[in-house]
Amino acid sequence: xxxxxxxxxxxxxxxxxxxxxxxxxxxxxxxxxxxxxxxxxxxxxxxxxxxxxxxxxxxxxxxxxxxxxxxxxxxxxxxxxxxxxxxxxxxxxxxxxxxxxxxxxxxxxxxxxxxxxxxxxxxxxxxxxxxxxxxxxxxxxxxxxxxxxxxxxxxxxxxxxxxxxxxxxxxxxxxxxxxxxxxxxxxxxxxxxxxxxxxxxxxxxxxxxxxxx
Amino acid sequence: xxxxxxxxxxxxxxxxxxxxxxxxxxxxxxxxxxxxxxxxxxxxxxxxxxxxxxxxxxxxxxxxxxxxxxxxxxxxxxxxxxxxxxxxxxxxxxxxxxxxxxxxxxxxxxxxxxxxxxxxxxxxxxxxxxxxxxxxxxxxxxxxxxxxxxxxxxxxxxxxxxxxxxxxxxxxxxxxxxxxxxxxxxxxxxxxxxxxxxxxxxxxxxxxxxxxxxxxxxxxxxxxxxxxxxxxxxxxxxxxxxxxxxxxxxxxxxxxxxxxxxxxxxxxxxxxxxxxxxxxxxxxxxxxxxxxxxxxxxxxxxxxxxxxxxxxxxxxxxxxxxxxxxxxxxxxxxxxxxxxxxxxxxxxxxxxxxxxxxxxxxxxxxxxxxxxxxxxxxx
Numbered sequence: 001x002x003x004x005x006x007x008x009x010x011x012x013x014x015x016x017x018x019x020x021x022x023x024x025x026x027x028x029x030x031x032x033x034x035x036x037x038x039x040x041x042x043x044x045x046x047x048x049x050x051x052x053x054x055x056x057x058x059x060x061x062x063x064x065x066x067x068x069x070x071x072x073x074x075x076x077x078x079x080x081x082x083x084x085x086x087x088x089x090x091x092x093x094x095x096x097x098x099x100x101x102x103x104x105x106x107x108x109x110x111x112x113x114x115x116x117x118x119x120x121x122x123x124x125x126x127x128x129x130x131x132x133x134x135x136x137x138x139x140x141x142x143x144x145x146x147x148x149x150x151x152x153x154x155x156x157x158x159x160x161x162x163x164x165x166x167x168x169x170x171x172x173x174x175x176x177x178x179x180x181x182x183x184x185x186x187x188x189x190x191x192x193x194x195x196x197x198x199x200x201x202x203x204x205x206x207x208x209x210x211x212x213x
Numbered sequence: 214x215x216x217x218x219x220x221x222x223x224x225x226x227x228x229x230x231x232x233x234x235x236x237x238x239x240x241x242x243x244x245x246x247x248x249x250x251x252x253x254x255x256x257x258x259x260x261x262x263x264x265x266x267x268x269x270x271x272x273x274x275x276x277x278x279x280x281x282x283x284x285x286x287x288x289x290x291x292x293x294x295x296x297x298x299x300x301x302x303x304x305x306x307x308x309x310x311x312x313x314x315x316x317x318x319x320x321x322x323x324x325x326x327x328x329x330x331x332x333x334x335x336x337x338x339x340x341x342x343x344x345x346x347x348x349x350x351x352x353x354x355x356x357x358x359x360x361x362x363x364x365x366x367x368x369x370x371x372x373x374x375x376x377x378x379x380x381x382x383x384x385x386x387x388x389x390x391x392x393x394x395x396x397x398x399x400x401x402x403x404x405x406x407x408x409x410x411x412x413x414x415x416x417x418x419x420x421x422x423x424x425x426x427x428x429x430x431x432x433x434x435x436x437x438x439x440x441x442x443x444x445x446x447x448x449x450x451x452x453x454x455x456x457x458x459x460x461x462x463x464x465x466x467x468x469x470x471x472x473x474x475x476x477x478x479x480x481x482x483x484x485x486x487x488x489x490x491x492x493x494x495x496x497x498x499x500x501x502x503x504x505x506x507x508x509x510x511x512x513x514x515x516x517x518x519x520x521x522x523x524x525x526x527x528x529x530x531x532x533x534x535x536x537x538x539x540x541x542x543x544x545x546x547x548x549x550x551x552x553x554x555x556x557x558x559x560x561x562x563x564x565x566x567x568x569x570x571x572x573x574x575x576x577x578x579x580x581x582x583x584x585x586x587x588x589x590x591x592x
Contacts, residue, residue, distance in 0.1 A: 107307070107310070109303055109304070109305045109306075109307035110307050110308070110309060110310065112272070112303060112307060113301065113303060113306075113307030113308070113309070114309070115272060115296070116270055116272060116296055116299075116301035116303075116379075117296060117297065117301065117320055117321050117324065117369075118292075118293040118294070118295075118296035118297035118321065118324055119293075119324065120293055123324075128309060128311075131311045132309075132310065132311055205311070206353075207310055207311045207312070207353045207355070210352065210353035210355050210356050211355065211356065
């Protein structure tokens with residue numbers, strides 16, 4: 001406990017970096033996954049290709065991705081951009097299916113009514129399909145957030161500063177307290193992400209809480 | 214007017230043959246849905262009725278033939294513009310669950326560029342017009358009953374005041390009591406609005422009730438008969454139509470025959486609370502009980518009255534015919550009455566008199582002699 005208090009500044013600063021490395025890819029991944037999921041939901045043939053490909057991306061070990069990316073991107077090994085890109089890849093891998101499923105879950109009679117009322121494909125996506133897919137997408141986003149927070153800690157092996165440092169450093173010094181601090185900090189961060197996503201989802205979907213009066 | 218001219222729709226088979234050789238959903242259909250009238254497409258599943266409907270707003274593209282609305286070929290119009298100019302009501306309403314009732318109703322006007330305030334004012338009028346409490350405007354569809362959702366569906370279709378409306382099984386997802394209520398209100402609304410309506414149903418009773426004209430389609434999308442409901446019931450063109458129109462059609466056709474002026478018998482009545490002596494003094498086994506405004510409440514069996522006439526003693530099986538009603542209602546009132554005397558009331562629901570089935574039959578016979586096979590237009 002005293003160790004944690006003594007190192008509070010360090011913990012907070014690493015937690016901030018951790019949040020950045022896990023959070024920004026969440027946003028970027030969502031931005032990429034939405035059009036991909038839209039394509040997948042529209043075209044059954046594309047769906048199979050897209051979902052298999054993105055699904056396979058998730059199986060690439062994170063450490064391998066951290067090491068493989070610098071030569072591909074022309075970045076230095078310590079550059080946080082590598083981590084951001086790698087985490088974005090994982091987010092896209094997880095979210096494309098979710099977005100496609102969310103868009104496909106819209107009631108056919110609702111979709112039919114939207115078409116019959118004269119919505120073009122894009123307007124319908126923006127005004128009807130996407131808002132209705134928010135609960136499903138938010139659920140996928142929560143999984144991706146927790147997964148990101150967990151995977152980012154691996155980046156300490158390549159020396160990018162974040163909460164994973166306490167895990168490797170604590171292990172190297174056989175100092176369990178530090179490892180516990182790292183674990184708990186990751187947990188708290190994951191919970192905060194979860195909370196933010198849940199609140200945002202609630203604000204976007206007042207209709208899901210409307211029940212028969 | 215919606216006009217179908219030689220419209221055929223083929224679907225490409227699963228084996229991948231092209232559309233030209235595929236299975237036929239609608240076969241060389243030529244049909245006119247006149248302006249301001251309700252045309253109902255009815256038939257068994259697989260008769261292409263929904264396909265026919267959806268070709269009008271180009272949700273489905275015809276393989277050949279043309280569909281025109283007021284003389285303009287729909288294929289030549291911008292598809293979004295075409296659809297915004299056609300009201301569309303579907304089974305289960307198809308409301309947007311993430312939008313309030315008010316925002317659902319304003320959808321098409323907003324797409325057409327009407328400003329929010331104007332659209333909302335108009336939407337509120339429509340919400341009331343279809344029989345919903347204005348307080349419902351702020352609710353989400355999930356907070357409404359099936360019948361209320363369907364009303365919102367109708368209001369939404371009417372919001373941009375389109376001259377043409379398409380309705381796909383509009384009332385089939387609600388229970389029979391609500392359905393009849395919605396049908397009646399819809400007919401009342403239509404009598405005020407006079408839209409050109411094309412409606413699809415699998416229910417011949419609904420078709421006969423709603424339609425100014427009814428098109429019966431057979432499997433494979435061939436038009437079997439297009440006629441007024443009365444003509445359809447009285448004179449089906451073939452066995453298929455006869456079978457589809459169903460039993461009791463002779464009786465049901467009487468719905469379209471306005472009751473002539475018949476001399477009604479005066480009926481002695483008693484009030485609620487009348488004593489046993491008063492009831493027995495009438496001298497008939499069944500005595501009609503009326504309310505304060507003279508409205509018939511029900512028959513009471515004289516022998517069953519111990520002290521006085523109470524509501525629980527009233528027999529409620531008898532229907533009440535209106536003086537402005539149909540021969541069917543008149544006959545039914547007589548047939549359903551425990552006394553054999555059918556109760557007839559005026560437009561305000563007050564008792565006018567009673568009539569026996571034997572006295573209704575001559576009116577039916579007289580009608581047959583006067584106008585053989587002529588479709589009456591009374592509704």
